[in-house]
Amino acid sequence: MVQTLNVPVSTQKPADGRGAAPETRWAFFKGEFVPIQDAKLSIMTQVINYGIGAFGGIRGYWNEEQEQLYVFRIGDHYRRFLNSGKLLHATLPYTAQDLTQITVELLRREGYRQDTYVRPLLYNATEDITPRLYDVDFQFACFSRPLGNYIKLDVTACISSWRRLDDNIIPSRGKITGGYVNSALARTEAHWNGYDEGIVLNQDGGVAEGSAENLFVVRGGKLYTPPVCDNILEGITRGTVIQLAQDELGIPVVERSIDRSELYVADEVLFCGTGAQVSAVTQIDHRPVGTGQPGPVTQKLQDIYFRVVRGNEPKYGEWVTPVYA
Numbered sequence: 001m002v003q004t005l006n007v008p009v010s011t012q013k014p015a016d017g018r019g020a021a022p023e024t025r026w027a028f029f030k031g032e033f034v035p036i037q038d039a040k041l042s043i044m045t046q047v048i049n050y051g052i053g054a055f056g057g058i059r060g061y062w063n064e065e066q067e068q069l070y071v072f073r074i075g076d077h078y079r080r081f082l083n084s085g086k087l088l089h090a091t092l093p094y095t096a097q098d099l100t101q102i103t104v105e106l107l108r109r110e111g112y113r114q115d116t117y118v119r120p121l122l123y124n125a126t127e128d129i130t131p132r133l134y135d136v137d138f139q140f141a142c143f144s145r146p147l148g149n150y151i152k153l154d155v156t157a158c159i160s161s162w163r164r165l166d167d168n169i170i171p172s173r174g175k176i177t178g179g180y181v182n183s184a185l186a187r188t189e190a191h192w193n194g195y196d197e198g199i200v201l202n203q204d205g206g207v208a209e210g211s212a213e214n215l216f217v218v219r220g221g222k223l224y225t226p227p228v229c230d231n232i233l234e235g236i237t238r239g240t241v242i243q244l245a246q247d248e249l250g251i252p253v254v255e256r257s258i259d260r261s262e263l264y265v266a267d268e269v270l271f272c273g274t275g276a277q278v279s280a281v282t283q284i285d286h287r288p289v290g291t292g293q294p295g296p297v298t299q300k301l302q303d304i305y306f307r308v309v310r311g312n313e314p315k316y317g318e319w320v321t322p323v324y325a
Contacts, residue, residue, distance in 0.1 A: 026109045027143040028102050033109065036143060044127035051178025052131065053123035053138075054084035057274040060107060060116035060144075060323065061309045069112055070311040070320035074100050076236050077274075078120070084174030085122050090138040092122065100321065103142060107323045110144055117147035117275075123177070150275030153302065154294050155196035156283040157210065157269075159260060160186040164200040164208035164231045172208070172231045180212070187211040197271065199263070199284065202231045207258040213276040214238040217258055218268035218297045227255040237272045240308075240319075241301060248304050251297065268295035278302045 027039035047053040056078070060071045078096035085092060094102070103118055110116075119142065126136040162185045165172055170179040182200070190198035190211070199215065202208040207226055209215045214235040217224045223245050226232050245251040263269055269281040269289050278301050280294035289295075294302075308316045 024110070024143055024145045026106055027141060028106055029141045030139065033106065039141060039143065041123070041125070042127055045124065046126050046128065046131060046136065047123035047177065049129070050124075050131040051176075051181070052088065052133070052136075053121060053177040054081065054088060054090070055122070055175050055177055056081040056084075056118075056120040057175070058103065058118040058120070059147075059274050059277075059309065060112065060118065061306075061311070061320075062112065062114050062116070063310045063312070066311060067113075067324075068311065069107060069116065069323040070309065071104065071107070071118070071323060072274075072309045073236050073240070073319050074103060074321050076239075080174070080234060080236065081120055081122065084176060085138070087171050087174045087176065088122075088124075088138070089133040090122055090124075092138065092140050094140060099140070099142075103144075104321065104323055106142060106144055112144070112146060112323075114146050115148055116144055117150075118142065118144045147275075149277070150273075151196060151213075151271070151279055153277070154280040154282050155271070157197040157199050157281050158190050158193055158195045158285050159263075160189055160198035160200045160211070162186045162189065162198070162200060164202045166203045167229075167231055173228055173234045175233065183211045195283075197281075201260060202226075204230075204257075205260070206230055207260060207263065208232050210271045210273075210276070213271035213273040213279070214241075215258075215281075216241065216270050216272065217262060217266045218270075218295060219262070219266055221251070223251050223253045223297070224258060224262075225253065225255055226258055230257055233273075235273060237274055237277070240305065241272050241278065244301060244304050244308070245297075249297070249300055263289070266290065268298050270298045270301070278305045 027036045029039035058077045060069045078099040121141045125139045186198035198211045209232045242253045271279045280298040311320045
């Protein structure tokens with residue numbers, strides 16, 4: 001039976017009011033909070049040798065007026081995180097609520113007064129040379145760090161020569177550690193070719209997503225995005241954009257397959273993700289997207305998105321978890 005974790009609440013005060021934040025000092029590792037330099041793994045573990053693990057990415061946003069750090073959709077992130085574990089036949093002695101409690105306490109200990117990124121890890125700690133998912137030891141660890149924009153809020157992109165992994169190879173719907181070699185190849189190719197990001201196609205030649213971002217296309221006043229069955233991540237930010245577009249902007253959203261050539265004739269293209277947030281794609285394969293500048297739909301989505309994640313939209317208050325009481 002999984003027991004609810006009782007994590008002591010830190011009495012440590014956040015960093016001073018000048019906005020300065022400490023570097024990463026703490027990690028949750030092997031069931032306790034330890035100094036980050038003590039969170040170390042053997043080179044013999046299977047996660048290091050074979051990439052057998054899963055991870056998550058969670059954002060905390062600092063609200064200067066409220067002097068509060070808000071963590072965005074943390075429960076949804078941990079439910080997906082645990083589902084990623086199911087793909088690996090991995091179980092942890094924690095619920096999504098337990099993991100939320102651990103993460104909030106970790107952020108309290110760090111005392112950040114700026115935008116923050118949290119990286120939870122589920123990893124195969126078994127020290128054995130046979131890659132497998134049975135008779136192994138999966139463990140949980142977590143750390144955080146200050147983070148501003150992961151990519152610019154307007155970027156150029158190219159179609160990558162690397163295809164997205166198919167569901168029956170390594171599932172893209174979860175954040176499987178080893179599968180992100182595919183993302184690294186696409187991102188690096190784009191960088192070497194002078195672009196900010198790469199767009200990967202699936203095995204059928206349809207648009208999947210960015211190297212590590214979900215993708216939307218604006219055409220004729222509607223927002224289009226590939227369905228999850230087209231080998232994309234089940235993105236938390238993707239779901240957020242769909243709901244905000246429909247409920248706040250009144251823009252219809254259609255989930256369907258997208259051809260490569262549709263990107264070239266789109267009114268707007270945008271990336272979204274925990275790291276990328278909401279970012280306009282202004283050029284693809286040397287072709288300007290629309291006017292070559294961030295379009296009105298993307299700008300409206302950016303505006304409402306950043307209000308929501310910083311706790312400035314009471315309607316979406318259940319999406320944000322305050323760190324400091």
